[in-house]
Amino acid sequence: MLPPRSEGMPLMTSHLPLDVGTAEQVDMFILDLRRVRRRSGEPSYRTLSRCMGYSVATINRSLNGASLPSWGFAKAFLLACDTDEPTLRQWRERWARIAELIDPLHTEDLPDLPDPRQPYHPAPAVECHDCGALIANVQRHREWHARLDYRTRRKLRTVS
DSSP states (O other): OOOOOOTTOOEEETTEEEOHHHHHHHHHHHHHHHHHHHHTTOOOHHHHHHHHSOOHHHHHHHHHSSSOOOHHHHHHHHHHTTOOHHHHHHHHHHHHHHHHHHSOOOGGGSOOOOOTTSOOOOOOOEEOTTTOOEESOHHHHHHHHHHHHHHHHHHHHHHO
């Protein structure tokens, strides 16, 4: 069992202190991971390490620590403990909710992104009159020519 957290003492995850409610959710997530291990026959950390591809130290730190393990770790751990696919999806949703509490993505600050379900139509490429290359970013290609021309002129000066 995790040691009791004293009132007012924030849980540190990376560099951000967590409020008590979020810290309790992290604690419960870790405790429930440990319960899954117990229900699967309490495989040793060394056995889990071989199945998961994580070191024994990482497993120990993640199951006894005070920060939310990465989803990659949690998924590998749950699969090593024979968790079925529907239960794995529930764990993923739970992990995502806690991760959002710890480090919320402020989507209102992000620009509108295109709908990923719609086909992508890139701008048509244009042929460069100087070198014949097909280019999508005309400005960048002009800058490339300018740098290339500068280097070529510089080399010609050193040769002559």
